Amino acid sequence: MSVTDHTEQRAETKPPEPGTQTAAPERVVRRRPKNRRAQIAAEAATAFGAHGYHGVSMEDIAGRLGISSAALYRHYRSKYALFREELFRLAEVTVQAVTLPEDAATWTPRERLDHVIDAIIAKTIGNRSTTALVRWERRYLDDEDRQALDDKFAEAVRLLGAIVRELHPEFARDDVAVRSVAVFSVVSSIGDHHATLPTRLLTPLLAATCRALIDVELPAPEPTPAPPEPEPGSPFMHEVLLTKSVELFHERGYQNVSVEDIATAAELATASAVYRYYRSKSDLLAAAFRRAADIVSGAIGPMVTASATPADALSGLIDLYVDGSFAERALTYVYYAEFGNVAAEDRVTLHHIQQLVIAEWTKLLVQVRPELSDAEARILVHAGFALVVDLGRAFGDDGIAPRDRVTTLHRTTLFGHA
Known part of the structure; x- marks a missing residue:
C-alpha cells in the first residue's frame, strides 16, 4: 500500500527462458477507492468531534487515513470545506429524520410522532461525533454559512413541531417550540460525552424521555426576573477579567479571542497587564471553569443532608443548577463548548470534578428510579444538563423558556415526569 490515494498491484517478473520471446511487462494497475470522499468525511468528523475544528489540521486527517496531504486536497480544497x-x-440528515414517508397519511398522530422520534434517535446515534461538532463548533462557520445551517435546523424543529401540534392541538405555538427543541436537545446530548449504552437500550430510554417532554404539562410562561444589580463599587480586576473573557469566548469562540481583546474589554492599557493576574488565556478559562465546577459539586453534600428523600435532594439540585445557569448563561455554554481548550493539567482536575458530579447525581437518580441501571441514569443526567444549556441558547430571555419551564423540563428528563 502506498501513501498516495490509490493502491498498486505489481506483477512479479522473471528472466525470459532461452529461445523464447520476451513478454511485454504487465501494466501497473492503480485504483482509487470509490468511497474515498466518504471515508475522508467520516474520518474528519471523528477528528473534529474529538479535538474541535481548530485542533485538527488537514495533515492530521491525511495521516489518519494513510494518504498524502496532496491526495486529500484533491477531494477537499481546505479544512473549512471539509x-x-x-x-x-x-x-x-436531521431534516430527513423528521420528514414523514408517504404512507404516514394513514397513521395516527401518535404513530407519526413515534416514527419521527425513533428516526431522530437512530440518525443521531449513527452520527454521534458530528452531533457534538454541530452543537459546539458551528460558530466557526462564516456568517452566511452559519445562518444557512441554523435555518436548516430551524426547519427540522418546525417539522417536528407540526407533528407535535397534530397530537396536541391545544398547545400554543411557543409550547410546541419549547418541546421540540427539548426533544432535539435530549437526543443530541449523547454527542457531549462518552457514556455508552447498547443501542437496544439507549433507543427506548431516549424515546420514552422525549415522549414525556412532549406530554408534560408546562407552567404558563412568565418573564424571568431580571438579575439583581451588582453591588456598587469597583470589582476586583480578577473578576472583571474572568467576566469579560467568558463573554468574549461565548460570543466569538475561544480560538478567535486574543489576550489583547480581553485587555481591551477589561479597559486595561496593554495586553501585558492581563498577565499580572493570569498566566495565560487558558488560565482564565480554567479559573472560570473551576469556579463553576466547585459551585455545582459543592452543592451536593449540603442538599443531600438537608433533604428528606433522594427525590427531594435531586429536585433541589435541579433548582440550583437551573438558577445558576440562568445567572451565568455565557459561562454555562462556554463550559461545554470550550472544555477541550483548557490546559491538560487543568483539564484532568476539572474532568475529575465533573465525573464526581455526574456520579453523585446518577446515584440519586437510581435511588429515585430503581428500574434504571447506572448507565441509563448517567445518560439522563447528561441529557438534563444539556437541556438547560440548549434552551437558554435557543430562547435566551425572550420569555418562551423562563426558569420555571426549564426546571419542569429538567425534572421531566430525569424523573420521567414533572
Missing part, C-alpha cells in the same frame, strides 16, 4: 460539508450533511 468542516462545512460535514455540518450541512448532518443538517440534511
Whole structure:
C-alpha cells in the first residue's frame, strides 16, 4: 500500500527462458477507492468531534487515513470545506429524520410522532461525533454559512413541531417550540460525552424521555426576573477579567479571542497587564471553569443532608443548577463548548470534578428510579444538563423558556415526569 490515494498491484517478473520471446511487462494497475470522499468525511468528523475544528489540521486527517496531504486536497480544497460539508450533511440528515414517508397519511398522530422520534434517535446515534461538532463548533462557520445551517435546523424543529401540534392541538405555538427543541436537545446530548449504552437500550430510554417532554404539562410562561444589580463599587480586576473573557469566548469562540481583546474589554492599557493576574488565556478559562465546577459539586453534600428523600435532594439540585445557569448563561455554554481548550493539567482536575458530579447525581437518580441501571441514569443526567444549556441558547430571555419551564423540563428528563 502506498501513501498516495490509490493502491498498486505489481506483477512479479522473471528472466525470459532461452529461445523464447520476451513478454511485454504487465501494466501497473492503480485504483482509487470509490468511497474515498466518504471515508475522508467520516474520518474528519471523528477528528473534529474529538479535538474541535481548530485542533485538527488537514495533515492530521491525511495521516489518519494513510494518504498524502496532496491526495486529500484533491477531494477537499481546505479544512473549512471539509468542516462545512460535514455540518450541512448532518443538517440534511436531521431534516430527513423528521420528514414523514408517504404512507404516514394513514397513521395516527401518535404513530407519526413515534416514527419521527425513533428516526431522530437512530440518525443521531449513527452520527454521534458530528452531533457534538454541530452543537459546539458551528460558530466557526462564516456568517452566511452559519445562518444557512441554523435555518436548516430551524426547519427540522418546525417539522417536528407540526407533528407535535397534530397530537396536541391545544398547545400554543411557543409550547410546541419549547418541546421540540427539548426533544432535539435530549437526543443530541449523547454527542457531549462518552457514556455508552447498547443501542437496544439507549433507543427506548431516549424515546420514552422525549415522549414525556412532549406530554408534560408546562407552567404558563412568565418573564424571568431580571438579575439583581451588582453591588456598587469597583470589582476586583480578577473578576472583571474572568467576566469579560467568558463573554468574549461565548460570543466569538475561544480560538478567535486574543489576550489583547480581553485587555481591551477589561479597559486595561496593554495586553501585558492581563498577565499580572493570569498566566495565560487558558488560565482564565480554567479559573472560570473551576469556579463553576466547585459551585455545582459543592452543592451536593449540603442538599443531600438537608433533604428528606433522594427525590427531594435531586429536585433541589435541579433548582440550583437551573438558577445558576440562568445567572451565568455565557459561562454555562462556554463550559461545554470550550472544555477541550483548557490546559491538560487543568483539564484532568476539572474532568475529575465533573465525573464526581455526574456520579453523585446518577446515584440519586437510581435511588429515585430503581428500574434504571447506572448507565441509563448517567445518560439522563447528561441529557438534563444539556437541556438547560440548549434552551437558554435557543430562547435566551425572550420569555418562551423562563426558569420555571426549564426546571419542569429538567425534572421531566430525569424523573420521567414533572
